[in-house]
Amino acid sequence: xxxxxxxxxxxxxxxxxxxxxxxxxxxxxxxxxxxxxxxxxxxxxxxxxxxxxxxxxxxxxxxxxxxxxxxxxxxxxxxxxxxxxxxxxxxxxxxxxxxxxxxxxxxxxxxxxxxxxxxxxxxxxxxxxxxxxxxxxxxxxxxxxxxxxxxxxxxxxxxxxxxxxxxxxxxxxxxxxxxx
Numbered sequence: 001x002x003x004x005x006x007x008x009x010x011x012x013x014x015x016x017x018x019x020x021x022x023x024x025x026x027x028x029x030x031x032x033x034x035x036x037x038x039x040x041x042x043x044x045x046x047x048x049x050x051x052x053x054x055x056x057x058x059x060x061x062x063x064x065x066x067x068x069x070x071x072x073x074x075x076x077x078x079x080x081x082x083x084x085x086x087x088x089x090x091x092x093x094x095x096x097x098x099x100x101x102x103x104x105x106x107x108x109x110x111x112x113x114x115x116x117x118x119x120x121x122x123x124x125x126x127x128x129x130x131x132x133x134x135x136x137x138x139x140x141x142x143x144x145x146x147x148x149x150x151x152x153x154x155x156x157x158x159x160x161x162x163x164x165x166x167x168x169x170x171x172x173x174x175x176x177x178x179x180x
Contacts (some may be wrong), residue, residue, distance in 0.1 A: 035060030038139060038150040041115055041179075043161065045122075049094050052118045052152060052161065054139075055179055056108065064108040064141065066176040070116050071143045074134035074163050074171065079149065082134055084169050091172040093119050103175035117174035124166035134163035 041055035058064050074084040085091075090099040099119055108114045124131050140147045152161040165171065 032059030034146075034148050035062075036064070036141070036148070038148070040152050040155055040161065043154065048122050048166075050118075050120050050122055050164070051096070052163070053115055053174075054117065054137075054150075054152075055113050055115050056141075056176075057113045058108045058110050061110055063110070064114075066106045066108060066114055066141060068103045068142065069173050069175050071138075071140040071145060071147070072118065072171070072173060073138040073147070074132075074165075075136040075138055075149070076133070077135045079136055081138075082132055082165075082169075084132065084134070084163075084165060084171050086171045086173055088173055088175070090119055091170060093121055093168075093170060093172045096172075098177075099172055099174045101175065101177075104177075106176050106178050108178075113179035114176050115174075115179050116176050118163065119172035119174070120163065120165050120170060121168050122164045122166045123168050126167040129167060131167060132165040132169050134165070135160065137163070 035058065037057045037059050039055050039057070040052065042053035044051040069088050072086050074082045076082055090096045096119055099117065106114050135151065137150045137152065138147045139150050152163075153159060154161055163171070
C-alpha cells in the first residue's frame with residue numbers, strides 16, 4: 001500500500017468519533033422489578049418449634065401501605081403448592097406474643113422495611129405420609145395481591161432454608177410490623 005494512502009486512512013480513522021456507549025439500565029428497574037424485595041431477617045429453631053422472620057424492603061418509588069397479614073403459600077422444590085394450613089397469629093402452634101398482637105397499619109416508604117414471620121412445628125407423627133417440606137414461598141403483600149416467589153436463604157452464607165413442617169401441615173403468620 002502506498003505510504004500516502006496509509007496516512008490518509010490513518011487520518012480518517014483518527015478523526016472518526018467513537019460509537020456512543022450503550023445506555024445503562026436503571027439500577028432500580030433491574031434490581032427490583034416488583035418494587036419489593038424479601039430477605040430472611042432471622043431464624044430460630046428450638047425443640048421442634050421454628051420461627052422464620054421475613055423482611056420486606058420497599059425498593060420502589062411509592063410508599064406501601066400494609067395492614068394485616070401477607071398472603072403466604074408454601075411451595076415444594078418444583079414450585080408446586082403444598083397442603084399447608086396458614087393461620088393468622090400463632091394459630092395454636094405455640095404461645096408467641098409477637099404473632100398474636102393485633103395488626104396495625106404500617107407505611108413503608110421507599111428504602112424502608114417491614115417484617116412478618118412464619119411459625120411452625122417440625123413434628124412428624126404420621127409415618128403413613130411423607131413429611132411436608134417447602135423450599136419456596138409465594139408471598140403477596142395482602143390477600144389477593146400480586147404474588148412473588150421467594151426462596152429463603154440463611155443470612156450471611158446463603159444456605160437454603162426449608163419450611164420443614166413434618167406431618168403437621170400448619171403454619172402461623174405474624175402481622176406486618178415496621179422493621180426495628
